[in-house]
Amino acid sequence: MAGKPKLYYFDGRGKMESVRWLLAAAGVEFEEEFLETREQYEKLLQGGSLLFQQVPMVEIDGMKMVQTRAILNYIAGKYNLYGKDLKERALIDMYVGGTDDLMGFILMFPFLSAEDKEKQRAVIVQKATSRYFPAYEKILKDHGQDFLVGNNFSWADVHLLEAILMVEEKKSDVLSGFPQLQAFKARISNIPTIKKFLEPGSQRKPVPDDKYVETVRRVLCMYYDVKAN
Amino acid sequence: MSGKAKLHYFNGRGRMETIRWLLAAAGVEFEECFLETKDDLKKLRKEGSLLFQQLPMVEIDGMKMVQTRAILNYIAMKYNLYGKDLKERALIDMYVEGIIDLNELLMVYVFQPADKKEQHFANMVDKATNRYFPVYEKVLKDHGQDFLVGNQFSRADVQLLETLLMAEECKPDILAKFPLLQSFKARISNIPTIKKFLQPGSQRKPPTDEKDVPKVMNIFY
Numbered sequence: 362m363a364g365k366p367k368l369y370y371f372d373g374r375g376k377m378e379s380v381r382w383l384l385a386a387a388g389v390e391f392e393e394e395f396l397e398t399r400e401q402y403e404k405l406l407q408g409g410s411l412l413f414q415q416v417p418m419v420e421i422d423g424m425k426m427v428q429t430r431a432i433l434n435y436i437a438g439k440y441n442l443y444g445k446d447l448k449e450r451a452l453i454d455m456y457v458g459g460t461d462d463l464m465g466f467i468l469m470f471p472f473l474s475a476e477d478k479e480k481q482r483a484v485i486v487q488k489a490t491s492r493y494f495p496a497y498e499k500i501l502k503d504h505g506q507d508f509l510v511g512n513n514f515s516w517a518d519v520h521l522l523e524a525i526l527m528v529e530e531k532k533s534d535v536l537s538g539f540p541q542l543q544a545f546k547a548r549i550s551n552i553p554t555i556k557k558f559l560e561p562g563s564q565r566k567p568v569p570d571d572k573y574v575e576t577v578r579r580v581l582c583m584y585y586d587v588k589a590n
Numbered sequence: 591m592s593g594k595a596k597l598h599y600f601n602g603r604g605r606m607e608t609i610r611w612l613l614a615a616a617g618v619e620f621e622e623c624f625l626e627t628k629d630d631l632k633k634l635r636k637e638g639s640l641l642f643q644q645l646p647m648v649e650i651d652g653m654k655m656v657q658t659r660a661i662l663n664y665i666a667m668k669y670n671l672y673g674k675d676l677k678e679r680a681l682i683d684m685y686v687e688g689i690i691d692l693n694e695l696l697m698v699y700v701f702q703p704a705d706k707k708e709q710h711f712a713n714m715v716d717k718a719t720n721r722y723f724p725v726y727e728k729v730l731k732d733h734g735q736d737f738l739v740g741n742q743f744s745r746a747d748v749q750l751l752e753t754l755l756m757a758e759e760c761k762p763d764i765l766a767k768f769p770l771l772q773s774f775k776a777r778i779s780n781i782p783t784i785k786k787f788l789q790p791g792s793q794r795k796p797p798t799d800e801k802d803v804p805k806v807m808n809i810f811y
Contacts (some may be wrong), residue, residue, distance in 0.1 A: 413688050413721055424680060430659065431683030438676050451655060451664045457658030459642050496641050 366391040366421040374423065374566045375468065375574035376429045379415045379461075379523060381565065383433055385558035386519040387440035393564065402580045433457075435549065436517040449511045453476055456497070456509055456517040461523040463493045467527050472577075472587035473568035481589045482531050489528045494539050501541040509547055514552065522549045530568055594651040595654040598634065600809055602802060603795045604697065605658045606646045608690075608752060610794060612662055613746040614787035616669035628809055630665045646811075662686075666745040678740045680787065685726070685738055690754050692722045696756045700798050701807070716763065718757050723768050726750060733769040737779060743781065751778045759797055 366384060370377035372395040384391050396416065405411055411418055412427045423440075426432045428471045437443040437453075444450045466485045471590055473481055500509060509517040525546050528535050536543050549555055558565050578584055595613060599606040600659040601624040613620050625631055625645070635643050639756075641656045643654050648655045655661045666672040666682075673679045695714045702710045729738055754775050755763045778784055787794050798806065 412725055413691070420679075424677075426684060428682060428684050428687035431687050433679060434683050435676065435680045438679065443794060447664065447667055448651075448653070448666070451653060451660060454660030454663050455641060455655060455657045458660050461643070589672055 362455070363369070365389075366419055368393045368411075369396065369418040369420075370416050371396050371573065371576050372566070373407050373576070375569070378566055379429065379464070379520065380417060380419060380432055380436070381443070382488070382523045382558065383436050383516060384520050385564065386514075386552070387436065388554045389436075389440065390525075394554045396580045399580055399582065402589075410517060430461075433516070435461050442514070442516040442519070444511055444515055445513070448514075453515055453517045460494055460517075460520045462529060463489060463524050466589075467531070469589060470531075471571075473589055474566050474586070477589055484589065485528060485534060486532050487547050488521060489535060490538065491523075494536070494542060498541045501545055501581065511553045514547050518545075518549050519555070522546060522555065597622045598625065598647040598649070600625050600637075600806055601795070602798045602806065604646075604798070604806070607694070607795055608749060609646060609648060609658065609661055609665070611748050611752045611787065612665050612671070612745055614793065615745075615781070615783050616664075616665065616671060617783045618669065620793070625809055653810070659690075662745065671743070671745040671748070673740055673744055674742070678744075681739045682744055682746045685711060685729070686749050688722055688725060689749045690745075692718055693749075693753050693756065696753065696760060699760065701803055711760070714757075716762055718764060719767070723765070723771060725770050726774075727768045727770050730774060747774075747778050751775060751784065756797075777789055 366392055366558045368377055379524055406414055410425050419432050444453050466488055470481055508514050550559060597606055597620055632642050639645055639654050644713050645656055673682050699710055735741045739741050779788060
């Protein structure tokens with residue numbers, strides 16, 4: 362047994378992508394088992410591996426962890442990416458909450474109809490540029506430090522970079538009004554573990570496509586129409 | 591300035607209720623500033639008090655905290671309701687996130703349009719009784735202890751009690767098949783700080799009534 366964390370999810374981003382980012386940022390090697398068929402999923406269910414019958418699920422340190430937030434909290438805590446005290450944790454939790462909400466607008470995007478996709482693209486860009494990016498731009502401007510919290514690399518930095526890149530995939534010049542975020546993006550992308558994760562051949566997943574959507578629908582028997590939030 | 595935590599929200603449950611529960615369970619006194627109109631929200635936004643322009647917001651220990659999870663995490667840690675180590679925190683987080691998912695279903699029920707209410711109700715009851723309650727029933731059965739995690743009172747117990755009571759408000763016999771959750775409910779309700787919060791006159795809020803829905807929608811949308 363490898364002892365490495367093992368991720369159970371589809372071969373695609375979804376809710377597991379933030380976990381991949383955080384493990385990679387922490388320099389932690391991990392394995393993945395990709396759900397391709399309904400049978401695989403039912404086997405996991407019957408085996409009692411999924412506490413609430415859902416994925417993501419991560420086998421780590423003898424636990425079968427579920428609930429994305431719980432998994433991320435654990436990894437951040439374990440690998441010292443969660444600040445040095447209660448107050449820094451509070452800031453990190455606030456910032457991560459924001460980027461989580463922002464990425465939430467993108468999560469269902471691949472499942473939307475073509476028409477709804479165009480509408481949602483506009484929503485994503487509007488929320489990013491009027492609500493979320495200005496908040497992080499100001500934080501960086503106000504303290505003038507390299508990292509969001511406590512002058513130290515943390516989960517908040519990883520999560521923000523992930524969110525920035527995802528929004529840029531929807532509109533490539535979305536950072537044009539945000540010089541601090543542009544510099545932040547370049548800086549964090551250059552951190553060795555992150556740089557490695559951003560290179561081809563890493564376990565980072567590409568933008569979800571129709572094949573991914575099909576796989577998710579098939580495995581979860583999720584055939585209803587998905588509407589934007 | 592009193593030094594007490596100050597909650598900014600509308601005069602109702604919503605996403606602030608879990609925070610009220612946790613503060614009350616920890617025996618922490620707090621003040622509340624109720625928003626009545628859209629202008630109240632605009633004012634808070636304009637003065638830069640809301641990091642992402644949203645509520646809940648809690649003034650606590652010199653911070654203007656937003657994001658419900660961040661606020662709950664901070665309170666839980668500060669008042670020792672978050673387990674004794676990383677592994678206990680992991681369990682608490684898993685249990686709490688499941689409760690939050692169920693809570694979300696219960697919370698949005700009153701806001702559903704009339705033609706969606708019945709389906710939503712059925713989904714709520716199905717998820718509560720087939721996905722979530724069995725998990726917590728089994729956790730309690732397997733270790734036979736009074737509390738969900740680490741044989742010690744934690745936020746997981748508080749949040750589960752809150753949700754059990756909300757579920758019962760929707761369907762009074764919803765716990766019929768869950769004897770351990772019934773005794774859990776009785777046990778946790780009897781903890782002095784919780785007992786006090788459950789009494790009339792506390793800062794616990796009643797369920798949002800259908801007639802209040804337009805007012806709430808108007809503040810936030």
